[in-house]
Amino acid sequence: MGKKKELSPVQERYQELQKKHELKKPILKNCLRAFLVGGLICTVGQAITYFYIYYFNFTEQTAGNPTVATLIFISMLLTGFGVYDHIGQYGGAGSAVPVTGFGNSVISAAIEHRTEGFVLGVGGNMFKLAGTVLLFGVFSAFVVALVRTLLSIWGVL
């Protein structure tokens, strides 16, 4: 949000007009779709988790790791064949919030920039969209772990 500027009467009237014609977002419908798509992706993830627990001796706690990798592999195929775009249009945040969305942002950036060459194009742009998730994830994890470790060293925790 920018700074609120003093508006002339004409500008105010324009703002009112704009507000009247602005498309109302169907929030409830969007949320329902996000719930369905996101829930389904997590259910598929749960099936993959059980697959790793029964056939590869992972435990409930450690099976999340290979599950995430498998889901990213699936999202590579879906992104490459152009299916993920459609899922994203229908599901909104339901397709963006699961790790498949993270995978999709990496893979689509990689595919999109391959015409610029593998070093500068693919290598340089791969984390264009996902980089912010990495940065804030790593930095917040660093702060959280630092605070907790310091607290336990000082004997507070």
Added chain:
Amino acid sequence: MLPMFFWAFVVGGLICVIGQLMFDVANLTPGHTMSILVVAGAVLDGFGLYEPLVDFAGAGATVPITSFGNSLAHGALMEAEQHGLVGVLTGMFEVTSSGISAAIVFGFIGALLFKPKG
């Protein structure tokens, strides 16, 4: 086994609804939304609240991006218990290595296999 699928669906779906509300109501970009969710996951793990959610909802908690922040913080904390402050840096990617390496490897393979459309 069946209740686990149910709770994975419900909890995973609800986390996505939170994301959708951040899109629609708070008018945040996907980048901002993802960043906030990742930070939320790391902070929740700092209070020890994310592990119980994983036990309860399985993939409903490990598949959304919040688990990425959780496993980053978790790895750092586990290593910090053994090696003190240095462990915060050395343990950071210990748990979450598969997500990052999968994204890089499959991202590159995807770029080799597929041509951009349009």
